[in-house]
Amino acid sequence: MTPSSNVDPAEIAKFNEIASRWWDPSGEFKPLHQLNPCRLAFISDQVQGLFGKKVVDVGCGGGILAESMAKAGADVTGIDMADEALTVAKLHALESAVSVQYQQSTAEAFASANKNSFDLVTCMEMLEHVPEPASVVQACADLAKPGATLVFSTLNKTWKAYLMAIVGAEQLLKLVPKGTHEFEKFIRPSDLMRFIDDAGLQVVDATGLHYNPVNQSFRTGPGLDVNYFVVAKKPL
Ligand code: SAH
Numbered sequence: 001m002t003p004s005s006n007v008d009p010a011e012i013a014k015f016n017e018i019a020s021r022w023w024d025p026s027g028e029f030k031p032l033h034q035l036n037p038c039r040l041a042f043i044s045d046q047v048q049g050l051f052g053k054k055v056v057d058v059g060c061g062g063g064i065l066a067e068s069m070a071k072a073g074a075d076v077t078g079i080d081m082a083d084e085a086l087t088v089a090k091l092h093a094l095e096s097a098v099s100v101q102y103q104q105s106t107a108e109a110f111a112s113a114n115k116n117s118f119d120l121v122t123c124m125e126m127l128e129h130v131p132e133p134a135s136v137v138q139a140c141a142d143l144a145k146p147g148a149t150l151v152f153s154t155l156n157k158t159w160k161a162y163l164m165a166i167v168g169a170e171q172l173l174k175l176v177p178k179g180t181h182e183f184e185k186f187i188r189p190s191d192l193m194r195f196i197d198d199a200g201l202q203v204v205d206a207t208g209l210h211y212n213p214v215n216q217s218f219r220t221g222p223g224l225d226v227n228y229f230v231v232a233k234k235p236l
Helices: 009-019 030-046 064-071 083-096 107-113 132-144 157-173 191-198
Strands: 054-057 077-079 100-104 118-124 146-153 202-212 217-221 227-233
Touching: 009 083, 009 191, 030 118, 030 146, 030 202, 030 227, 054 064, 054 107, 054 132, 064 077, 064 083, 064 118, 077 083, 107 132, 118 132, 118 157, 132 146, 132 191, 146 191, 157 202, 191 202, 191 217, 191 227
Parallel strands: 054 077, 054 118, 077 100, 118 146
Antiparallel strands: 146 227, 202 217, 202 227
């Protein structure tokens, strides 16, 4: 697969269409806002603090995670293919007086120009939107410096993830637009770990993400059956 072909234009159009609402805490991206404190803490722990780390956020969207990592003192680059999401991300960073470099690129194209460059590579809730997730994982591996940490998150291919992410969030609660997720693209942890392994990385942790509807927040913990993180290291 050539670098530019690992993009589903329908997916990018979907994210461009709702781009203006990235930073609306009660809009379509509410789940990502609710998730952010939990994942920021988790990611920060993986690298013993974000301060001074050179980070690339692959599939950064409107910059919810990218900006929060920059606020914690990281030198962050965010890449995405949805240009309207990036416009919103850039404006929001200006408003918040946070410095983040945003660039429209695929993971593969960015990796071919920036090999072995980052202390931390994050790729959150993005792999389930691309035709060939293994190719994105390989690009993330290429972007990482030897010894760097990589954190991936995605949705598992289980009936419970189907119920929560599609039936619950899209159809019942109408929290996110219909068609946001396609069940066929959800990724089993065993498959993600195989992609990671094939990219020459070592899996160091896998943790579930759990939603608590009472306080509307997420926490990490055992159980990978819906949303989960896999953490990897690039060998020295
Ligand atoms: N990582 C962000 C956004 C997740 S939404 C967060 O968790 O807050 C998924 C993002 O992946 C969207 O912004 C979408 O435009 C982007 N995306 C989908 N396919 C892509 C591709 N092939 N290359 C780069 N970005 C892509």
